[in-house]
Amino acid sequence: MGAQKLTKAPSFRWWMLFMNMLAYGHFFMTVQCSAAFGGAIQESLGLNATMLSFYTTAIMISFAFFGSVGGKLIVKVGLKNTVLAALAINVLASVLFIFFGAAYVPGLVLRFCQGIAGGFLAAAAVNSTVMWFPVRQRALANGVLLGVLGIGFTFATLGASALLGAGFAWYQGLGMLVSISGAVIFVLYLLTTKNVSAVYPGVVSIAELLPEEAGATQAASSEKLPSTMSEIRKSSKYWCCALFGFGNGFLVYGFGTFLSSLLVNDLNITGDLITTVISSTFLITIVAAPLGGIISDNVFKGSRYQTLMIATGVTAVSLVLIPLVGSSSVLVVAVLLALAYGSVSMVLGPFWSIPNEITTPEISGACCGELSMLANFGGILAAPIFASILDATGTAFICLGICIVVGVISFIASRIIHQ
Numbered sequence: 001m002g003a004q005k006l007t008k009a010p011s012f013r014w015w016m017l018f019m020n021m022l023a024y025g026h027f028f029m030t031v032q033c034s035a036a037f038g039g040a041i042q043e044s045l046g047l048n049a050t051m052l053s054f055y056t057t058a059i060m061i062s063f064a065f066f067g068s069v070g071g072k073l074i075v076k077v078g079l080k081n082t083v084l085a086a087l088a089i090n091v092l093a094s095v096l097f098i099f100f101g102a103a104y105v106p107g108l109v110l111r112f113c114q115g116i117a118g119g120f121l122a123a124a125a126v127n128s129t130v131m132w133f134p135v136r137q138r139a140l141a142n143g144v145l146l147g148v149l150g151i152g153f154t155f156a157t158l159g160a161s162a163l164l165g166a167g168f169a170w171y172q173g174l175g176m177l178v179s180i181s182g183a184v185i186f187v188l189y190l191l192t193t194k195n196v197s198a199v200y201p202g203v204v205s206i207a208e209l210l211p212e213e214a215g216a217t218q219a220a221s222s223e224k225l226p227s228t229m230s231e232i233r234k235s236s237k238y239w240c241c242a243l244f245g246f247g248n249g250f251l252v253y254g255f256g257t258f259l260s261s262l263l264v265n266d267l268n269i270t271g272d273l274i275t276t277v278i279s280s281t282f283l284i285t286i287v288a289a290p291l292g293g294i295i296s297d298n299v300f301k302g303s304r305y306q307t308l309m310i311a312t313g314v315t316a317v318s319l320v321l322i323p324l325v326g327s328s329s330v331l332v333v334a335v336l337l338a339l340a341y342g343s344v345s346m347v348l349g350p351f352w353s354i355p356n357e358i359t360t361p362e363i364s365g366a367c368c369g370e371l372s373m374l375a376n377f378g379g380i381l382a383a384p385i386f387a388s389i390l391d392a393t394g395t396a397f398i399c400l401g402i403c404i405v406v407g408v409i410s411f412i413a414s415r416i417i418h419q
Helices: 012-036 038-045 049-077 079-100 104-131 135-147 150-165 170-192 218-224 236-266 272-283 285-299 305-325 330-346 361-393 397-417
Strands: none
Touching (some): 012 049, 038 170, 104 361, 150 170, 236 361, 236 397, 361 397
């Protein structure tokens, strides 16, 4: 006997969104810890800026590589157990950091282990959220999930300041901050969250239990979708999603590499204005990511590609206009940069809803994991590429040009995805 149909999505979905935000945000707090404790680390170990950056590079490399592994783990043990495994790995690595993190190489190894947790979470947190939401709310839910991750950065800074001020060594503070908060989230997640199938036996996604929505066909036609990874890899939609994800990661992580140089050396914007412009550029993500979800869910009735095309088009056009405006108007430059980076974030909710809508629910986690891995590779490559260009040429305009090209390619990929 089939599961009883629902007239509306259960309110429990909002608690699942909140818990996934805590879990995923906790990982990004972990990432930011090497920067938050950076001054104390450099003073203690005598590191230069490059050696300090390896604490972040180590975690980002494993974050990228283990995204695909996390997707496969979801298929084997389920979404909830994958998130719990991720939190447990991060807590254990952070506890060990208290005792062994004082030395540089062991610290790098433990940072790499922390990144494994992020790889598992990348697919699991997104997929778990999507499974609890109807199709026309998925992009908004993912936008909220991914748009407020910067809060994790803030907690890292505040926590580092408090623990260092209390007299703890940097490695003790880093380990305590991550392990204690991670243990609390682990217990909450264990006791209060559920997979959809645990509440509604035989059902993988809430969308299966809701009346069919216009433009939301997954629940009605999932049997027609690819049901294995080998099948989805033959689809042009999958490879365009892979290209789009790589480009998005490239832009998200690459912007910060050349932004300061662009403002100072190329646009001759100096002083306090730089801080204002950079702050406004990155702060916009808190609004832009949920906004993209609202547009996709409500304006385009659950269709995704239109929002992706609009956002990538805004990115490319905004970046083209920046060198034309030059230093003639700092306000206009600030607005254009905010539009460019905000539009990069606008796609997060709609884009990360797509893996669940181009595959059957059973393999959507694996698909999401692979795409997450490719997107993070884009993020890993962006910084060294842009840094090398800056060192070789002394101008950020070339970096800006590359971002424009990436935006145009992403625009074309969005049209082919047509989801």
